[in-house]
Amino acid sequence: MPLAPAAVCSFPNCLRLAVGRGTRCAEHKALREAERAAAIKETHKAYNAKRPAxxxxxxxxxxxxxxxxxxxxxxxxxxxxxxxxxxxxxxxxxxxxxxxxxxxxxxxxxxxxxxxxxxxxxxxxxxxxxxxxxxxxxxxxxx
Ligand SMILES: [Zn+2]
Ligand SMILES: [Zn+2]
Missing domain, CATH: 1.10.30 (DNA Binding (I), subunit A)
Structure with a gap:
C-alpha cells in the first residue's frame, strides 16, 4: 500500500512537512503545545484567583x-x-x-x-x- 503523501505543516507560510500523524512540523507542533500549556496555566490561575480567600x-x-x-x-x-x-x-x-x-x-x-x-x-x-x-x-x- 502506498504511503499517504506527507502533509505540509498547517502553520501559515510554513512549508515544512508535518511530523508523525500531526498537521504541523516539529517546530510548530512544539509551539502549539507550549501555547496549550500556557493556556491551561492561565485557566488554573484565573480559577484560583476566583476562589474566595x-x-x-x-x-x-x-x-x-x-x-x-x-x-x-x-x-x-x-x-x-x-x-x-x-x-x-x-x-x-x-x-x-x-x-x-x-x-x-x-x-x-x-x-x-x-x-x-x-x-x-x-x-x-x-x-x-x-x-x-x-x-x-x-x-x-x-x-
Ligand atoms: Zn511549521
Ligand atoms: Zn438541619
Missing part, C-alpha cells in the same frame, strides 16, 4: 479545632432543632459569611451547627440573594 481559612487547624469543639457543644443541627427535628450536625457554618466578617470567624455567636441539608439550603439562599438571612424551614410532611 475564605477557602484558606477552612483548612486551618484553628478552624478545624474550633468547629470540632463547637459541634461537641452542639451535636444537633440547630436549624432542624428549631423546628423540632433531631438531626445530627455534620458541619459548622458562619451566620455572617466568613468572607464578609473574617473577624467573626471564630466567634461562637456567629457560628451554627448544621446538617448537610440545612447547610446546602442556606448556602443556596446566600448565593441567590447575596445575604445570609434565615430561610424557611423545609416543608414538613404530615405525621
Amino acid at each position: 475564605s477557602d484558606k481559612f477552612y483548612w486551618t487547624n484553628t478552624w478545624k479545632r474550633k468547629s470540632e469543639s463547637f459541634r461537641e457543644a452542639h451535636p444537633l443541627c440547630m436549624e432542624c432543632e428549631s423546628i423540632g427535628l433531631v438531626v445530627p450536625s455534620t458541619m459548622v457554618d458562619h451566620i455572617i459569611p466568613y468572607r464578609e466578617r473574617p473577624d467573626l470567624g471564630l466567634v461562637d455567636s456567629n457560628l451554627r451547627a448544621l446538617c448537610w441539608q440545612c447547610h446546602n439550603r442556606i448556602g443556596k439562599k446566600v448565593r441567590d440573594c447575596g445575604v445570609a438571612e434565615r430561610v424557611e424551614p423545609p416543608k414538613l410532611g404530615r405525621f
